[in-house]
Amino acid sequence: MYLRKTAALLTSVLMLTALTACGSSGDKNGGKDGEYVLKIGEAQGALCHAPLQVAMENGYLDEAGIKWERVDFGKGDIQAALGAGTIDCGFGLVGKFVQPIDNGLNMVVTAGMHTGCTKLLVKSDSGIKTLDDLKGKKIGVSSLAGSECVTAKRALHEAGFDISAESKDVEFLVFGVTDQPQALQNGAVDAICTPDPVATQAEKEFGLDVLLDTAVTEPYASEYCCVTFVSKELAEQHPDVAAKFTDACLKASAWVAEHPDETAKLQVEKEYVSGDPAANAEILKSYQFIPSVKGGQEALTNVSRDLKTIGMLQDSTDPDELATRSFKKFEGVPDSYKTEDGKLVAVE
Template sequence: MKGIVKSKVIILIVLSVLASFLVGCAKQKDTSSELKKITLGQSGSVCQAALLMAYEKGFLEEAGFDVTLFKGDYPTLRDGLATGKVDVTDGLLMSWLKPVESGLDLVFTTGIHTGCLAAVSLKNSRYNSFNDLKGKVIGVSGGIGGVPMNFAYRSILKEGLNPEDFEWRDYPAQQLITALENGEIQAAVTTEQVSLNWVDEGKVDFIRSSTHDHDFSGEYCCLLTFRGGFLRNDPESAEAITKAVMKAAEWVQDNKEETVDILLDKGHISGTKEYALELLEGFNYNPSVEGGKRAIDIAIKEFKETGILNNNTNEKELADRIFKDFSK
């Protein structure tokens, strides 16, 4: 009898342990299945620190998302958003406005940070402004009509000049310094991620900077960018992602050295820690919904004035179509 009782006790213990194991597995499975899969586009740029920290620090996972990273340059990310391969990214507003006017379905939800672009001339040259460069050749990266050229057009507009007063040539970003030194161009316009290195080496001086110049420095250059269909079909997720990235941006603002360490350690960026930190220190990562909306309004107005956007484009209709305010 004792043997039978003992056997029954053992069986009950085994069944109890097995049940606990199965319940644990079920719970683990349920938790995993609750995470919504999203694809986050990134280009390997230091300025995307907030987006990448939202991933690396777990802010997006805490918000309920299973994130897949999709890496590519601007044209690749643009095409990824257009074809549904990318759900959300961030990037320079000036890179998106013309494609959006032409039909690319994107929606912005917040400003992430300021800074990013610069125009430079050789150190100790006589070219200290765009006014000094009238009739001269300006080299740009990113193609004719690309972001650096758009930034140059806006800078020229602010100085009361006409883009037709200059000759424009496109170069790969890293070849601009050689073109400057060889006299092929008298100024170069590209990202600060490229040009700051030349400044540090004593080769060039800034003549324009969206990071430091008073008429650009308070303007958000990079905005959180959603595939339009994603945001309209799942606004709750878009709002949660926006809040997670804004939280990450605030974290970056307070932890820039740790941010750089993580970006380098995880292989998101290349180069030295000192240079990446110098770049990051120049950017203001205090995210702002209102600041993002204001940046869109300013850029649309100035893009129309310079002829980048069509004259018949309705500024308010375009701004309302491409911005979603989740703070209201």
Template sequence: MTVSLVACGGSSSSSEKKEDTSDSKKQEASTEKEVTDITKMSDDEIKEAMKKEPAWGTTITAEYDGGDCTSGPSMAKALGYYDNWGLDVQIAAGTEITEALGTGKAQFGVHHIAHMLVPITNGMDIVFTGSAQTGCKSLYVLADSGIESTKDLEGTTVGMDSPIGGSSHNMIIRFFLADGLKQDAATCVQVESSAAIQSLQSGDIKACLLSDRFAKKFVDDGTLKVLRSITWDDDFKDETCCVMAMSGKFVKENPVISQVLTKCVMDAYMYIAENKDEAAQIMLDEGMVSGDIELTKYMLDQQNWAVSNADTKETIKAVAKDYIEAGIITSDWTVDKVVETAWHPLAEKVSTK
């Protein structure tokens, strides 16, 4: 059932290990240079400026692990937004995003704040450049389990669909902290989504953090119920879940192209926000998601795809506060320092209506 086991307040995964201080210094320098704001330039001026940067004329890679939440880069490609600016962007999969950005296998992508914030504070040269959408995961229990709150999970084993130190692990910790529990109130284990129901029914785990898309059919048939959610609970539903992330080195070397790429992805998320039926069909046609059109439309309706950069900054503050309290981020960091290091927005979402 499991591949790893640790108390829920445990340390981060191996992908989030510390790098030496020289990496931190390089990260601090990666976005400190003032660059021209493309919102004050004409399209022709922007294109001329891009041609002077080293990434111009090369293939730029976006890491994409599938699903609707992180689909912004893929949607931008499907809609032709990169082509409009003369940018050659390929979508790649198969490499964990912090590794992909840190090693240069990819230059940008979209993923959970909960997954990437710790590696950034551990020296990874990654910056968040724009907001994606609100939440998509919840903590589920068997509908007939008798479990009514996270307090009922104290001393039990809780499953999650990603590794120790990953986004789901950190979400569980935030649920516990929000409910007045210790971060290690339960033992967390990784469970493949496909094995989650069996693991719950066998009693090996008492709850499991799952994608709402995966869990919906089991909620509909009465097998599962939501115990805690970043999608629907009042204290989490307005937080930004995912952000666009870029290699800090790439941003430093290609400041104009980086702004254009971020704009393309922000425009793609606004397209989803304002054209959900059409976006759902594109996601299915392009293989971004699996399932049927009604499920995809339902999931798009559950999230705020127009969440703002201001909201995202507040979310990073809230996450940083919880992570410092839980010891996930070391105490030599302050909330302001985390925000200053991670958050470098390069484009806003703009309505087309």
């Protein structure tokens, strides 16, 4: 396996150095696809990144003939790393990418990987039973620009809330993901919108009520939350590498669907996530790992339209045009894969 773990310290100084010293992703290794070393960004603790982790660990990238290295971020800003050229590609929640793309981030989405992975939780004795009951309340999120905040804003807007910064309908407060359950217990917030595995772990440990679960609550349950992405430079200058990366992740997602227990065990053994593999496997089983290129494009379009409606995009932005220019379908990559008789079969 061609694998070299690198630690990326995402300070502005180092990212500026990477950008000025290395140039764009297209400049590395003479511009030849066969020589190019793909820099794959990965954040620690991301249970739902299972397809990307499996693509790296189970050999799907190697089988495609890609030379690659994994760039670990801990809790770093993957969008900033992409913009600085520290990475070429990665995996993440589509909700947190749309606004940065609108502001000029050099990213294109390439496929949808799965549904689910975010929950809006309240204490069982809070008296809050529906989204309407959150009027005037405080919600804890990891970032005001993060996907969890975007999900909450989309749902609350649909429920009739004014979620503009000037509104008093609801207030969003920032806490680290692992700090959110305690903030809820201490009364610092009235609800938290947070990703798995923290969401499900907190739900069980504290007996929390679920107001929204993107794995089961429509329309989010039918919408891909996590997607693969590549830089515009990679898509334009090394399209074959970008296509092979996308294809490998599609295959890996289909494999995860059939092997959630093995996936959860691999994630813990390879130190991508912590926790009990059996418990993590149950969370993975609640998602729909049915990868789809078309599904990724549809999710990008849906989120872009919603963010335009609720005022999170620039006034001049056409959401459909944004979704069109920030999505890339590569020739030779099928829409999906499924398992038949123990083998992965392409689905067009």
